[in-house]
Amino acid sequence: MSKILVIEDESAIRRVLVRILREENESYQVEEAENGVEGLDRLRKSDYDLVLCDIKMPRMDGVEVLQEARRLKPEVPFIMISGHGDLDTAVQTMRLGAFDYISKPPDLNRLLTTVRNALDRKELVVANQMLKKKVSKNYEMIGESPGIKNIKEMVEKVAPTDARVLITGSNGTGKELVAHWIHEKSGRSTAPFVEVNCAAIPSELIESELFGHVKGAFTSAVRDRAGKFEAADKGTLFLDEIGDMSLSAQAKVLRALQENKVSRVGSDKDIKVDVRVVAATNKDLQKEIAEGRFREDLYHRLAVILIRVPDLNERREDIPLLISHFSGKIGEEQGIAPKPFSKEAVALLQQYDWTGNIRELRNVVERLIILGGKEVSPEDVRLFASK
């Protein structure tokens, strides 16, 4: 069902529009308003999939209605109805965000095609928004501590730029989460987020993984293959555990960053790439540089912006929020209601030594949900939360 609102002061035209729409499709639920003020009022109180709005009306004209509606409900498409003499205004309304305009007296075919197109677009916009919400919910960053607030502020500022970011912190502190966030909040969010765990790939394969290879470049290269830099074109490449990358791969990454070009292993053809690199490490890269294991020039290329994710032990005030967040999530995954934790149990968990590891905390919460009583008690924590 599609809910359509017709805002038109001339009753004859309003009636024609309403009738045409109702006859066209039984699933169109059409409502009417006889002036802009009433139209906006309806728009405030109810959700519509489409608005048809006259431009010239007494009290409040169509342009004003459109502007206010863009503020209130920007996802609702507007089709403007223009009479003699306001064609220029009709064109202008497109710049203000109107989907399209039709002229009076309305041409039946044009009207119905425009209505269908606008409704299709609305569906797409809504589906897209839902998808985005789902994604950003998955990467929700829980915490109200100054450390987390600071990271959220930095992400807001840094994400829309193309600046490279180096994220540091111990294991399981949430570095990958921060990288996802930077991508989601950037202009690159519709392009891929590609992750490479540099520590998990044997050093002899890392170059081919990152840059691809051509057939015959080495024994197992039986066909041409694109690397992760190419896969991340227009998007974000997340180089996790960058401190574990071999020196020869580092040299190639440096070149890719300097020239925005890569070449596949075994080929000297350059391929242009547009990639934002976000890297992460749990190592002290200054120490790695001092000991000759990490290139200083690469460090400076990567660490334009530095984000340090604090250990959980440095932000214990976030532990109760994380416990209830994980309890809800685990309940959702297992199709059960979230299990309550007693205040004392939470307080006890808050004192544990977690170093940085949020993953560890999640595991403990899961264990307590499975093994603990109806309400998780300090006794349960003592029994089951040992690491």
Ligand SMILES: Nc1ncnc2c1ncn2[C@@H]1O[C@H](COP(=O)(O)OP(=O)(O)OP(=O)(O)O)[C@@H](O)[C@H]1O
């Ligand atoms: N602030 C947070 N709020 C909610 N969940 C979090 C938060 N930080 C981390 N997590 C969750 O904890 C787990 C570990 O986080 P993540 O993988 O981002 O850490 P990491 O620092 O990249 O780990 P590693 O060093 O092992 O690569 C993930 O499941 C992540 O969703």
